[in-house]
Amino acid sequence: MDVLQKIQTLRDELNLHNYNYYVLDTPTISDYEFDIKLKELQELEAKHPEFFDENSPTLRVGGSITKNFETVQHEYRMYSLDNSYSKEDLLDWEARAQKILGNVPLEYTCELKYDGASISILYENGRLKRAVTRGDGFQGDDVTNNVKTIKAVPVKLKGDFPEKFEIRGEIILPFAGFEKMNQELIEIGETPYSNPRNTASGSLKLQDSAEVAKRPLDCLLYSLIGNNLPIQSQFEGLEKARNWGFKVPTQSKLAKNIDEVFEFINYWDKHRHELPYETDGVVVKINNIHQQEELGYTAKSPRWAMAYKFKAEQVSTQLNSISYQVGRTGSITPVANLEPVQLAGTIVKRASLHNADQIEKLDIRIGDEVFVEKGGEIIPKIIAVDLSKRPENSQKTIYITHCPECATELERKEGEANHYCPNFYGCPPQIIGRIQHYITRKAMDIEGLGGETVALLYTNKLVTSYADLYELKKDQVVVLERMADKSADNLISGIQKSKEISFDRVLYALGIRYVGETVAKKLAKHYKSIDALANASLEELVTVDEIGIKIAQSVLEFFENQENRSNIERLKAHGVQMELLQIDATLVSSILEGKTIVVSGVFEKFSRDELKKAIEDNGGKVGSSISAKTSFVIAGDNMGPAKLEKANQLKIPIISETDFEEMINNNK
Known part of the structure; x- marks a missing residue:
């Protein structure tokens, strides 16, 4: 046997032993034999x-520095x-899905909801190519x-895997490993x-992958993503992934x-504490992939899946004081x-105490014994x-009347739950x-500048x-606390690079109340420049898609x-993008401008995503459901x-993918 063949044989053997030990939990050799x-x-x-191979089992010990x-x-x-937090919520969700799909019988895949860090892993030709965190x-x-x-x-991988696909799941830390690390x-x-989750x-x-290798992390996978995958259902996808070598939890069930x-929810609500890792609910997915595609997505979530959260844990403790942020x-x-x-x-x-109401x-009251719950929210809340x-000398809580930071008298607008400090430009x-919001990843994404540094810049x-x-x-910031020469260079460089950020993200970064990412994109696309938006009337604004009177x-x-107008003029002078460089960088034509098009069914020439992209590239809007505003349906x-x-x-006219292709090509 030549050297390369010997190396490859050992790699295959060790990969198989890793799979048997960490995925199947059935080792076939001792730790000593494995180490030899x-x-x-x-x-x-x-x-x-x-004969270097970036995926060799010898590299599992880490050592690279990032x-x-x-x-x-x-x-x-x-x-x-x-x-969802009740079975009624799930029934409502099912009813909404059946309304769209036409009251067809539905099957579901039930999976446990793992409390870990979401990950998406790309495989090409059966080899791990890249792993990316969820991010935003x-x-x-x-x-x-x-x-x-x-x-x-x-x-x-092994078996009949696709040439290219992504698989998603959770990186978790089992209880036993977490306890050992803490000990x-x-x-x-x-x-x-x-x-464990954090x-x-x-x-x-x-930064050091060798340190990561020392931690007993595990990875539970549950979702295949890609074009033309060889699966017809979510449950089939789980079985395929398991056969290709992935650790897919066996607790999943086809309902x-x-x-x-x-029945699945009731069982695991009682037995979840027997699992070796954290789970806080059940994920219910409509099983049929075609039905998933028909249902599509809202702005944030798939319509074909719902997380049922188990009832939150409660504890009691003493309220020592109340502060105001x-x-x-x-x-x-x-805040309690x-x-x-x-x-x-x-x-x-x-x-959180939410508000005065x-x-x-x-x-x-301060001194009370209170019941605290941590349910669907990250921040715990007092529920009773x-x-x-209650102590005999307890005093009723009087909500503050002035800002705790700048002493300005607070305001509370009619119909709003919260009090506000109106000192918008003088309250630290x-x-x-506002500056911290401006620099965030979804906004200007200024590398080298974090929230603490912003506070430091303001304080100084x-x-x-x-x-x-x-x-x-640079000479102004390099003298600041914890700011080294390289850090100062990165900060100044990151600020300069932010001038390349597109207008829609700049608009979001400005921090206009109620203007989130989606609204900023719609306003940027409609008005195309900050000047046009600044001069728009109330009547004009409310005609923009999804812009209501409040926004x-x-x-x-x-x-x-x-002061806002002055800041915008200064940003312009510094070269920040205050208009779309083109009507749309990807716009091929405007033939579909003003049209709303719904895509439904299974296609031969294109994927649904390709059709949707073509609609948007030609100026149209993709609709999720059919209404009087729908221009036509691609079926x-x-x-x-x-x-x-x-x-x-x-x-409403119904056309084929061929009709749509001809429509686009004839008008380029």
């Missing part, structure tokens, strides 16, 4: 570097799931080197980690109807400072007071908060608005303020019966 084979391979690879994690655009967006759903961090150290993640920290006098997520961002879904919009949030208590795997010291409703333990947390009187950022000099009034108020095989019936009722 691994050492033999290491020696051969060291002598013959010409200073900066590259930001990678997801080819397929990573959506979040809608949550549109882009995430490339953590490939760290994920390769997780033994449950195959670096080489080791306690023994050397260090602070233990707070919970520790797993933090592990992915360690023939919603009653079987409830000021947000970037001036909104005041009361609690006697530290363990809840759902974390130490809880603070809880909530404090009044629960009659919450134990009146039997509002100023800092170097910035009082986001326009001031573009006038900073329109907020936009008007923003541009009526002289493939097995068009949803409900959509077909609705289109016929409304006399």
Whole structure:
């Protein structure tokens, strides 16, 4: 046997033993025998570097150093799931799906909802190519080197896998490994980690992959993503992935109807604590892939999936004090400072009190014994007071009347739950908060500048608005605390690079109240420049798709303020993008401008995503459901019966993919 053949044989053997041990939990050799084979391979690879393989099992121990994690655009967006907290919610969800699909019988795949760090892993020709964190759903961090150290993640697949696809799942830290890590920290006098989920997520961002390799991370996978995959259903996808070598939990179940879904939920609500890792609910997915495509997505979530969250844990503890936080919009949030208590795997010291009405409703007082819950929200909340333990001398809570930061008298607009500090341009947390919002990844994405540094710049009187950022000099920032020479260079460079950010993201970055990412994109596409938007009337604004009176009034108020207009002129002068460079960088034609088109069915020439992109590239809008506003439907095989019936009722034209192709090509 020649050297290359020997090396390849050892690699295949070791990959198989890793699979048996970490995925199947059925090792076939001892740890000692495994180590001997691994050492033999290491020696051969060291002598013959010409046979290097980035996916060799010898590299599972890590060792590569990543200073900066590259930001990678997801080819397929990573959506979040809608949550439900009752079986009535699930029945409502089913009814909505059947209304779109036409009351056809539905099957469901039930999976446990794992509490870990979401990951998307790309495979090409059966080999692990790249692993990317969820990030904001549109882009995430490339953590490939760290994920390769997780033994449950195959670096080489087996069987009839597709040429290219992504698989998604959760990086988790099982209880046993988490407890062992914490015990080791306690023994050397260090602070233990707070919970498995955060520790797993933090592990992915360690710069030294050798340190990641020491952590007992696991990876549970549950979703195949790609074009023309060889699956017809979600459950079939799980079985295929398992056969290709992935660790796919066996607890998943195919449910023939919603009653079987409830049986699955009831069982795991009682037995979840027997699992070796954290789970906080059940994910219910419509099983049929074609039906999933028909249902599509909302702006944030798939319509074909729903997370059922198990009832939240509750604990009681003492309320020591109430503090008040000021947000970037001036909104005041009361926060309960609690006697530290363990809840759902974390130490809880603070809880949201939401607003004055909530404090009044629960009659919450300092010194009370309160019940705290951590449900669907990240921040725990107080749900009740134990009146039997209330101190005799307790005093009713009087909500503050003046801003805790700048002492300005608070306002509360009619119909709004929150109090606001109106000192928009003089209240420090509002100023800092606006600049912090401006630099975020979804906005200007200024590398080298974080929230703490913004606060430091403000405290040192170097910035009082986001326009001031573009006038900073290196010699001003290099003297700041924790700011080294290289850090100062990165900060100034990151600020200059932000001038390349597109107008829609700049508009979002400006921090106009109620103007989120989606609204900013719609306004940018409609008005095409900041000047056109600034001069729009209320009547004109409300005619823009999805812009209501509340958003329109907020936009008007923003541009009526002289300081905002001054900042915008300064940003313009510094070269920040205040208009679309083109009507649309990807626009092929405007033939479909003003038209709303629905895509339904299975197609031969194009994928649904390709059709949707072609619609948008030619100026049209993709509709999710058929209504009187629908211009026409592009229909493939097995068009949803409900959509077909609705289109016929409304006399909406139905065309084929060939008709659509000719329409586009004839007008280029």
